[in-house]
Amino acid sequence: MAPIRVGIVGLSASPGGSGWAKETHLPYLQASPAYEITGILNSTLESSQEAVRAFKLTDTAKPFPDIETMAADPDIDLITVCVEVKSHAHFVKVALEHSKHVYCEWPLAKDLKETEELAALAKSKGIQGYVGLESRLSPVSVKLRELLSESIIGKVLSTDVTGTLGTPPKIWSEKALFYLDVNSGQSPLHTRFGHFLDAFCFIVGELDEFTSLLATHEKEVKVYDVAVPLLAQAATNPDATSRMVQRTSPDEILIHGKLTSGALTSLHIRSGSTDADGNNLRWLITGTEGVIEVTQKAGQFL
Amino acid sequence: MAPIRVGIVGLSASPGGSGWAKETHLPYLQASPAYEITGILNSTLESSQEAVRAFKLTDTAKPFPDIETMAADPDIDLITVCVEVKSHAHFVKVALEHSKHVYCEWPLAKDLKETEELAALAKSKGIQGYVGLESRLSPVSVKLRELLSESIIGKVLSTDVTGTLGTPPKIWSEKALFYLDVNSGQSPLHTRFGHFLDAFCFIVGELDEFTSLLATHEKEVKVYDVAVPLLAQAATNPDATSRMVQRTSPDEILIHGKLTSGALTSLHIRSGSTDADGNNLRWLITGTEGVIEVTQKAGQFL
Known part of the structure; x- marks a missing residue:
């Protein structure tokens, strides 16, 4: 089976970043033959490019300027979202609208209303949505x-x-x-x-x-x-x-x-x-x- | 100061009794010069007499046949109540009506209503009422x-x-x-x-x-x-x-x-x-x- 092609939202290479995706998402995605990292989206295109270089993803991963472009790209199957919770709903919604599968860090959204809207959207699209509840x-x-x-x-x-x-x-x-x-x-x-x-x-x-x-x-x-x-x-x-x-x-x-x-x-x-x-x-x-x-x-x- | 003259309600000498008064009230009252045991009331006059004999209280303590007689006796200052909770209110009420001070095991009564009635009665009589909360x-x-x-x-x-x-x-x-x-x-x-x-x-x-x-x-x-x-x-x-x-x-x-x-x-x-x-x-x-x-x-x- 071909590897699942993953776009990562929020993979900071700068020392001021949270480091969460770098320490948890990245090592597993890089080590597993089941996944291939094909896209990076940070808060600016420059920051996306910096992450691609810093983590040596140049052979496979495209830096993207915004979520609309990443979600529309045919070389992305799954989008992982690892940013501040207040922005989860924005990124997840665009990904789902483009029928991309989603893995989003917990909590999925900032309140119950937003969460229920995203769950309903995923269901209507027949999309596999995962929330990162690792405990x-x-x-x-x-x-x-x-x-x-x-x-x-x-x-x-x-x-x-x-x-x-x-x-x-x-x-x-x-x-x-x-x-x-x-x-x-x-x-x-x-x-x-x-x-x-x-x-x-x-x-x-x-x-x-x-x-x-x-x-x-x-x-x-x-x-x-x-x-x-x-x-x-x-x-x-x-x-x-x-x-x-x-x-x-x-x-x-x-x-x-x-x-x-x-x-x-x-x-x-x-x-x-x-x-x-x-x-x-x-x-x-x-x-x-x-x-x-x-x-x-x-x-x-x- | 003359010792406080105590009438004990519920001092079982029989092996089937709870043993509580025998193990907690009696040793202290007998040892302290501040108290003198002047009355015993058990469920029957025979049982009261048996306790007086068994605990060697014959020089001082009268066996009583009922709470009315004990509460009316001028040689009783304080009545302690150590029986099943459902009977607390009955004994305490009669004691208070005769203006005797009362020490009653916790809980004072079986519900809030009974408890509040007894507290109000003690207050109206200007009586010192104590509830046994020893913890x-x-x-x-x-x-x-x-x-x-x-x-x-x-x-x-x-x-x-x-x-x-x-x-x-x-x-x-x-x-x-x-x-x-x-x-x-x-x-x-x-x-x-x-x-x-x-x-x-x-x-x-x-x-x-x-x-x-x-x-x-x-x-x-x-x-x-x-x-x-x-x-x-x-x-x-x-x-x-x-x-x-x-x-x-x-x-x-x-x-x-x-x-x-x-x-x-x-x-x-x-x-x-x-x-x-x-x-x-x-x-x-x-x-x-x-x-x-x-x-x-x-x-x-x-």
Whole structure:
């Protein structure tokens, strides 16, 4: 079978970029015989050309100036979208309108309305659309699902997740303001917690009913006009300019609910420190015959 | 100052009794020079007389035939009530009507309406009424409150309690049916969790708003007409008679809420096993400057 020809939206080669596509999409696409990278689209044509050169894609990949041109190109089968969430809907919509398959980073769009419109469009076109929810593929997730499918702890009675998003930052970057904005679709609620919740439901089943409670403890954040890695340096520079920004995204998340299985569940993603053992995630699954406990010292949940 | 003269309601000397007053009220009242036991009231006059003899109270304590006679006696200053919760209101009310001070085991009554009526009566009489909420006096509670009052972890951002009530029993005793009945005021929700919740609020402050979710996983319980300590024996005796009783009291309790301080809190008292470390209670208090964690391997919470 001929390889799937992939156009990548958002593959920054510059040090100020997020680095996400470079570190996750690119190595796999380059290593797998199932894919061939045939296009790159960054915010400018120059930046697209720079990425083609920097990542040595010159034999195969065209730099594109805009999504319309990339989506119309007959040498593109699949478009992957790896940019700020606020722009997801724009790129995905054009790709779908040109009947290209799509792989878009989670979350697909900034709110439910946009998401439902894109899903309906993909369906009407008969297109395969994928959203990048990778936590369910982690070894921990796969093993947990396997253990529960074997009823290793009997019938599941309850599950309990506690974890921390870390201490809310008092300083932040203009380049990542979406983090502070609950309406961006890219706050920690949507991204870090969203990924975890997908894996959670994949493992123990969907929530049948729930209530939630959110809090924003650190409401005012000092924002510097530098990239995230340069924040600490800016904060000690008396000449660095900054402004105060109101944070609206939550830094603490509570969900109480009942799973379709009848098991009760509590998810409490707090602010502040790890627990006294240094865990930033602790997940207890209690059954009639035993208990499974997952703890994690650092890094992304699952 | 002359000792306070105490009448005890519910001091069983028989092996089938709960033993609570014998193990908690009696030793303190006998040891303290501040109290003198001047009356005993059990379910029958014979049982009252038996307790007076068995606990060697003959020099001071009168056996009483009923609460009206005890409450009217001029040699009684304070009446302690240590019987099934469904009878609390009856005894407390008569005591208050005779202007006796009262110490009643928690919960004061079986529901809010009865409780408010008793509180109003005590107030109208100018009587000191005490409810036995001893968890707030445990060394752990006292130390936690002291640490938080010293802001040892900065401002408290969140608290998280997980614990287990143990595996819901599949067999139970006719002598303690109140445990299975959510309307008895004496289910694990009211007693074990109630005591914990009092200590919790004493330490971190009151809940400002909350939602709750309850479950009853083990809905049918086989009930034998024997006392609790004899249950295991009855279950292996083919001649023992039993019946099935519908359990209405919850065996799992979730509360999500916000404290008056603004800290978010989750309380999840589950069914089933301890956690993987063998803890039946785990309480995390996270602050801006650190974390306090309380774990407990067995026994009553706090």
